[in-house]
Amino acid sequence: MEYIIKNGIVYDPTNKIEGEKKDVMFKNGKIVDNVSSDAKVLDATDKLVMAAGVDPHSHIAGPKLVVGRLYRPEDSRRGVKPKTATTRAESGFSIPSCPATGYRYSRMGYGTVVEAAMPPLEAKHTHEEIVAIPNIDIPALALFGNNWFTLEYAKDNNVEDLAAFISKWLKITRGYGVKIVNPGGSEAWGWGMNVHGLDDPVPYWDVTSREVIHTLAEANESLGLPHSIHLHPNDLGHPGNYETTVGSMDLIKDISKNSPVRDQTVHMTHIQYHSYAGTNWRDFESGAEDISKFINKNDYVTCDVGQITLDETTTMTADAPMEFDLHQLNGLKWANKDIELETSSGIVPFIYSGRNSVHSVQWAIGLEMFLMVNNPWQIMLTTDNPNAGPFIRYPKVISWLMSNKRRTEMIEHGEVHKAVGRKSSLATLDREYDFDEIATISRAAPARAYGFTDRGHLGVDARADIAVYDIKPNEIDPSNEYETIECAFGNAALTVKDGQIIVQDGEIVSTKESQTIWANVQGIEERENEVMKKVMPVFDKYYTIKFENYLVHDHYIHNPIEVNIQAGK
């Protein structure tokens, strides 16, 4: 079937198309440069057309999510929607059910979402949920930062074996990349402890976070994976943590990139949570200036923001010691899950409020980061869903970015605490994003950071993942009409996924099975076998599951998109 989306105003930063009136054509699920006269015409006259969104960091599938849903029926009861002729019933607000997750991303015009943390032992669970989520393609990042094998290799600075281990474990778990969460800290949580900063040795293992990050980055580059290391550094949410964050970025500067499909050697995630100055919650203030200065100077770093949306939400992370601290702080029910040999994780509900000075400053820091990082290719739109807010708030964040008027209004009308004025420089920043920059931070840049060449843009041969929004970029004044912006980005006029029309006028009109994207490294099988000879005795002794049953079998991967990589090339 051939289609032509006619006369839209196209923003495609990858192909340097900035608001041109043109047609987008697709056929058999791919973008093409011409179609026959039989092509079905979809009129988008003067409307905003972009590639479908790519979310670089979101928690949508896996054991953490299920614990959240299991122990927060009060959240599931928000956002309940009955089934329709095409959709299943929905539930949940910050931790929606799997079907709801897929539908809601589609309604916002998204096509690809990266699941940001997959514990290898429970990878099967993550993949079961991926299968249950419709409409979007999902790569999952496997957790490596606190894995016992990683800690051993990092201690010995054994990059070669670590690379083979990563390559093998990505095959075993069908993962896409290397996620590092509070390196050393989540392992220390095994003893109820944490590590502070980059040079605090991990209890028993005698290795530091600095060594773990550096070795993993080296291994990642020696394999030439399509994504760089994905780093959630130490000291999340601690006042004064910006120094650790700068240190974490700085320690990778000597590593050279070994992949043509991306620009960075480290992706810093939810950077908002890591840009705090001060020494305690009283003198807590923004450290966004130092962080953004560093990023502006160093093009080997990309980041996503983790923007606070001032909602009641559910925080969940593999940074378990931080979650316990959070529970001590807010007293809300605490869930924790430690996973043998691999990681720990925690969950705590959280109510972000504009009346609270700390939350308001956190909100401001996120926006500061967006506005102070000059190159939109280095910063990406996320709310670290659901940690800083649910992903359905992206349209709201976009409206904030495009309207200085709205931000000023929020500050002046007391929608956020007055501390924002004292403790951040947000009020002085009058930059406003244009549509090209929005297209960059929400599709082009994330796709580039993950090495997706087949999505995030509208060039010929790309997947026909397209979003049309019901706004006329040449007529609208986003600064004043921020409500229209929010509404339009939340209810796509048209979402196309792999050539299939999923959403029309904000409603789901059809559904499709999601696909799992995973990275298959080839060429070092022998090395892998050597490493496995040493891994297996440890595995057999200390895991409580047999290796055969640890593997993620083909059975769990319904529609894989296998990205083949020649190791080191």
Added chain:
Amino acid sequence: MAYEEPIRDYDELVENCTCAFCGCNCDDLTYLIKDGHVVGVRHACRLGASKVMEDMDQRLLVPMIRNDEGNLVETDWDTALDKAAELIAGAVRPVFYGWSETSIETMKHGIKLGELVGAVLDNQATICHGPSLQAVQNAGYPVNTLGEVKNRADMIVYSGNNAMNSHPRHMGRYSAFPRGYFRKRGRFDRTIVTMDPRYTDTAKMSDIWVGFEQNGDYEFYNAMRAVLRGKKLKKDVISGIPKEDIEELVEAMKTTQYGSLFFGLGLTHTLSKQRSIDIAINLIQDLNKFTKWNLVPMRGHFNVNGFNIFMAFEMGFPYGVDFSRGYPRYMNGETNTIDLLTREEPDVFMVIAADPGAHFPGGANRHLTNIPVIQIDIHWGPSTELADIVLPGSFIGVEAAGTSYRMDGVPIYMKKAIDKPETCRDDEWIVRELHERVQKIKGEKIASK
């Protein structure tokens, strides 16, 4: 126990099979197979081994329908499935109960069917760890995988649970005995505590037995929390335990390196129900201010946790999910099987891989005798006596592959080792057939309108 000769007469070995009995989901079993039957099982406990080896005992082999005289008579698959589909399609308030002894793959078809006809989907949690889940919703869920216990724990508490009898390999494989990374000497590096009014086999294996009074658990836990928070106990004896003993125990729990609490229905189903678990969870949270503690509910069936997890990711709620209004509703006391049955609401009841006939209160079972009951199971049981249609399934982990979730949430792919009896069908196939047939009936109805 008399000495038994090892089994030497077998055709092949199948390794790394997963036990389909309790929530331990031991995945290291070896099946000894001869002539297409499992004649021996290595590594399993007696409960698991006997379930696997005696799989043909009182086995349901052919579909049956109850005739007008009230007798179950054999029939063919088409007739039985059509009749079942007709009942489900015509139902106003169908309930699909069970699921804990079948695979996630089967549940996937079950939820489709449930959504289609507006059924209530519920599992055994409703009569066992349901209060634990309510407590989790009240207070939190600090858990760990069992390997964390094996590798780190130097103090292990069993509360209201007799693991030696109910989960026989639990202590040997995961908690007390195995040599872990940081506990190289296994049992010698650990302190085992049993808190139970009864002097159980688990208590006999323990270093400390705390035999508090029956139904005294809430008070006892409360006292432990008070001591932990630095309060002086005013009574000398609490729930039958001298206060000095409580103080000593709390001190030990506070100064341990890694503690793990396993609780069973003995804690969940005493008078204070979910409040007992609430306070146990609160105790764990308090202990984490001093050292590391986690807890794990000792789930019974091998996939009871799986159903809760499955329903949570599909629909946002763990059990007792009512689709009658076209959206998922979960209301304890309202949408749970026992409440529905005692209110005599359901008009069709499908039981899959469960035995309400044996476990439900009389009042609930009375209603089951008045409405059509469809049973999908592998063995005859009291529920078969209540059933009007019997659909013989297959044995997950032996005759059919499938996914299950261990008590700690670790997913395991249970592989197939032998073929099922020719006349039986896989659970997954049966539920899919029912879904397709009901869909057809519903489709025809819409067309005729």
